[in-house]
Amino acid sequence: MSGIHQNRAVAFSKLFGERERQLPRGIVSVCSAHPFVIEAALRRASREDRVALVEATCNQVNQEGGYTGMTPTAFKRFIEAIAEKAGLSPKDIIFGGDHLGPNPWRMLRAEEAMSRAEHMVQAYVEAGFEKLHLDTSMGCAGEATSLPDELTAERAARLAKVAEDAARRTGQRPPVYIIGTEVPPPGGAAHAIKALEVTHPDAALKTLAVHRSAFDKAGVPEAMTRVVGMVVQPGVEFGNTNVVFYHSEKARALASTLDRMPDLLFEAHSTDYQTARGLSALVNEGFAILKVGPGLTFALREALYALDAIRTVLAAGNPKDSLPAEMETLMLSQPEHWSDHYHGSGDEVRLQRHFSYSDRIRYYWPESRALSAVDALLDQLPDPIPETLISQYLSRVYPEVIAGRVAPRARDLCLAAIDAALDPYSVATANQP
Structure with missing residues (x-):
């Protein structure tokens, strides 16, 4: 050996x-x-x-x-x-x-x-x-x-x-x-x-x-x-x-x-x-x-923001709330988790707050304001969510949906997005025949 x-x-x-x-x-x-x-x-x-x-x-x-x-x-x-x-x-x-x-x-x-x-x-x-x-x-x-x-x-x-x-x-x-x-x-x-x-x-x-x-x-x-x-x-x-x-x-x-x-x-x-x-x-x-770690919450954030975009389409461009806007307000009110980590112009820092690989937005999901915003998003989406909108905004998990392995429901789509980020790890660590 x-x-x-x-x-x-x-x-x-x-x-x-x-x-x-x-x-x-x-x-x-x-x-x-x-x-x-x-x-x-x-x-x-x-x-x-x-x-x-x-x-x-x-x-x-x-x-x-x-x-x-x-x-x-x-x-x-x-x-x-x-x-x-x-x-x-x-x-x-x-x-x-x-x-x-x-x-x-x-x-x-x-x-x-x-x-x-x-x-x-x-x-x-x-x-x-x-x-x-x-x-x-x-x-x-x-x-x-x-x-x-x-x-x-x-x-x-x-x-x-x-x-x-x-x-x-x-x-x-x-x-x-x-x-x-x-x-x-x-x-x-x-x-x-x-x-x-x-x-x-x-x-x-x-x-x-x-x-x-x-x-x-x-x-x-x-x-x-x-x-x-x-x-x-x-x-x-x-x-x-x-x-x-x-x-x-x-x-x-x-x-x-x-x-x-x-x-x-x-x-x-x-x-x-x-x-x-x-x-x-x-x-x-x-x-x-x-x-x-951060790569998994990054995948979750991608899914949540995609679901927010679907909500906007279904509401004909007039949703009751916007998850990115709620998170932006929250992060600006409590900058301690990102202010020492993100650098550049105002626009660059704003993009990093939401879309950075380091995913420091993950520190804000447990906050009551974020929890309420996510709950509202999930509650406002239909069951099932139209497959064509999943194809448009959540293409990474769309094949799993049409194959019947993932239900076209908001929460299931979030879990599927995280699961997709875990898949390469399963492949890498699997015992080989």
Whole structure:
């Protein structure tokens, strides 16, 4: 068995734990808290008889509520409630925590930020999260923006010790870990990307070595045996207005380092908007955990705006409301989620607010004003929606509608649009005959 195949078998065996399932070639990690996105992902997992990997980020979900208002326990219950509706057993969901570290509190001094990060990791483990990405690479108040590898590893080991103690105390399954981080930061870059530096093989090997040393010094060498992956930059990213696509030749040297990293896989972040061929190549070459998030809410926003256009046609150009107008008013009244990320002229920034690849409009869908606007849109559309209008405005899902696989109803069309964005991931991670 070749290095990558051996690594894949061992790493996924640890990730899946006692689940009696055929181990996959790769797995998609869905990083979203939007109920439509979660439902689409879990329905696909149920339909394909797969295990679903759902992850929450440190900013999204933490012991203080995060921007979703959910603790890890609340998030897990939220996902499990959707799973029941989607026909997927909760046992077939792996819950993960992404970028767990001091990031939500990085404006505080390091000791206070790390103390809060420890409480967060404890809360994740106590809630039953099985996969923890430890990311302590960011500097806190008074520190450099990026920290030395040794300090990053020391802080990661500190969090691993908290996780190990919490699992032992509560009787939870000991978690598996992901180490390392990618550049640019999570969620996509805030500018157009002209060049992207692939992680150097020596940097990946050093990351592994310093973490192994730090875990030993922290007294948790057994936790290091459950490190199943490392976040690296294989040359994929998206900015506000462009996408950097995967090129195997640029990551060949990095991929070859897996031969010197027994039992590990690479985890690729920001894989949103990659082609099916690119995703398949990533999995083939050892980047077997594919993170996606904004690309799925982008697909949802496309569907909602298309449905709004259909509503306008059906109302003869005089709809009661306009979803884009409602969202524009909301985003202008609460600019904190986009003002530091979108740049350019007034018109350029306006377009980015609605149509950016980084999809920062996703932060506004849980707001009461947005929820009311979406509910009004869905309620005002007929059932069924005319097929010809679906062809005009939702051509991506039109073939599924006329084939009878998707009902011509507003909510079903939203789920189908998200499902279409997930399809390349299913193709890329499917076991080959």
